[in-house]
Amino acid sequence: MIKNNRVQGAVLLGDTLDGPWYLELLQGQTDIAPMRDHLLFGRHHLGDAGHGPNEVSNLPDDHQVCGCNGVCKGTIQKTILEKELTTLEEVRTHTKASASCGSCTGLVEKILAATLGGDYVANKVKPLCPCTTLTSDQVREAIREEPLTDVAAAMSKLCWQTVDGCPACRQAINYYLQVFWPRESRERGSDRFVNERFHANIQKDGTYSVVPRLWGGTTTPDQLRAIAQVADQFKIPEIKFTGGQRITLLGVKREDLTAVWHALGVHGMVSGHAYGKALRTVKTCVGSRWCRFGVQDSEGMGVELEKMLWNCWTPHKYKMAVSGCPRNCAEATIKDFGVVAVESGWELHVGGNGGIKVRATDFLCRVESQEEVLEYAAAFLQLYRREARYLERTAPWVERMGIQWIQQQLAQAEQRTLLSQAFQKGQEDLQDPWQLRAQGMCGKSDFVPLAILDHRQEKVA
Numbered sequence: 001m002i003k004n005n006r007v008q009g010a011v012l013l014g015d016t017l018d019g020p021w022y023l024e025l026l027q028g029q030t031d032i033a034p035m036r037d038h039l040l041f042g043r044h045h046l047g048d049a050g051h052g053p054n055e056v057s058n059l060p061d062d063h064q065v066c067g068c069n070g071v072c073k074g075t076i077q078k079t080i081l082e083k084e085l086t087t088l089e090e091v092r093t094h095t096k097a098s099a100s101c102g103s104c105t106g107l108v109e110k111i112l113a114a115t116l117g118g119d120y121v122a123n124k125v126k127p128l129c130p131c132t133t134l135t136s137d138q139v140r141e142a143i144r145e146e147p148l149t150d151v152a153a154a155m156s157k158l159c160w161q162t163v164d165g166c167p168a169c170r171q172a173i174n175y176y177l178q179v180f181w182p183r184e185s186r187e188r189g190s191d192r193f194v195n196e197r198f199h200a201n202i203q204k205d206g207t208y209s210v211v212p213r214l215w216g217g218t219t220t221p222d223q224l225r226a227i228a229q230v231a232d233q234f235k236i237p238e239i240k241f242t243g244g245q246r247i248t249l250l251g252v253k254r255e256d257l258t259a260v261w262h263a264l265g266v267h268g269m270v271s272g273h274a275y276g277k278a279l280r281t282v283k284t285c286v287g288s289r290w291c292r293f294g295v296q297d298s299e300g301m302g303v304e305l306e307k308m309l310w311n312c313w314t315p316h317k318y319k320m321a322v323s324g325c326p327r328n329c330a331e332a333t334i335k336d337f338g339v340v341a342v343e344s345g346w347e348l349h350v351g352g353n354g355g356i357k358v359r360a361t362d363f364l365c366r367v368e369s370q371e372e373v374l375e376y377a378a379a380f381l382q383l384y385r386r387e388a389r390y391l392e393r394t395a396p397w398v399e400r401m402g403i404q405w406i407q408q409q410l411a412q413a414e415q416r417t418l419l420s421q422a423f424q425k426g427q428e429d430l431q432d433p434w435q436l437r438a439q440g441m442c443g444k445s446d447f448v449p450l451a452i453l454d455h456r457q458e459k460v461a
């Protein structure tokens with residue numbers, strides 16, 4: 001957008017490398033009259049001497065590269081040299097440049113290349129963490145090969161370079177063990193992220209949030225009365241609805257956690273896993289039960305899906321939604337797995353994401369029956385659990401693997417059934433982690449942050 005030969009704003013699609021340049025023109029209110037005819041085609045079209053190999057060196061040190069986090073070129077270069085950074089990820093971690101919307105990523109990579117010169121290797125494959133030279137993929141494949149008893153055994157097999165690893169590698173190895181060898185392996189509390197150890201999200205004031213699972217986003221008068229009673233009894237200061245159609249109790253004291261879980265459990269409520277790398281929510285619209293546009297029972301489908309898929313660990317948080325018609329009121333097309341009802345059945349979509357970088361789902365396939373939806377949902381989740389890297393959301397995973405590859409894996413009925421059955425087998429005998437914690441601990445005021453072992457490890461113990 002231009003007014004009086006001054007840039008007023010710009011939206012870039014696709015290649016956004018010229019973003020900082022347009023921003024510079026906007027902020028400086030540069031007179032663009034001499035280049036107006038060519039402005040739309042980008043900086044290189046102007047034969048601009050500042051563009052090309054010398055682009056980075058021509059930028060002043062105080063040139064703001066990352067608008068989201070206010071990081072300048074000089075800061076990035078200084079940090080690269082001081083901390084001996086070699087990858088984009090490291091630059092993001094240490095400077096926050098390119099860590100938010102990502103539109104400056106191309107320029108940050110150029111700064112990295114210009115600063116390191118011949119030492120820079122584009123797309124360098126990063127080790128899992130500083131404790132090893134192996135990548136996350138190599139660690140996962142090695143763990144998949146043979147049963148291992150615990151994180152220490154995996155580190156020993158993989159010749160770890162530190163005695164007990166670091167939080168990053170302990171959590172990743174523990175996740176791979178839980179996926180491939182859930183019955184053979186044991187875990188310690190230190191192998192889990194702190195919120196997963198406590199089965200609750202710690203808040204800025206040191207209290208916790210507690211989010212019971214409300215299947216498919218539905219609830220009952222009995223559950224609502226129970227939540228209200230718990231809030232009164234434990235003087236919980238705030239009750240809030242979440243974006244995923246759940247109710248969160250905010251400000252729960254640590255010493256009250258087990259008693260709160262127990263009180264909710266008496267009324268049939270179980271952990272919502274709002275704290276974990278696990279299935280969070282299955283959002284639904286009212287569908288054909290109530291809506292005059294609904295063509296399928298989206299509420300019923302959401303409840304079925306959630307009851308089948310809850311309580312398993314995934315590489316990252318996992319969100320789902322079911323809409324009762326193509327109007328898509330449940331926003332299924334920005335979820336990890338979205339289901340949209342159509343006249344002839346259901347459309348399945350995968351790899352969506354809200355948040356800082358919104359990604360719409362890729363279309364997976366269309367199916368006719370509820371049974372097919374359930375089978376595809378379990379098979380896709382199992383494929384993601386087994387093939388993605390720890391801490392990789394479905395959105396980047398689907399982009400990395402390609403939707404065609406995922407469609408191929410799930411198109412063959414035999415393979416799809418095997419994946420689905422493998423998932424179901426891993427779910428056998430699962431129990432609510434809150435009630436496992438509450439049993440024997442309810443009523444005690446000294447909540448001990450025991451290592452959270454899931455029931456499978458407890459059985460072994």
Ligand code: SF4
Nearest residue numbers: 285291294324325329
């Ligand atoms: S998605 Fe369709 S069925 Fe669901 S609430 Fe919206 S209009 Fe109704």
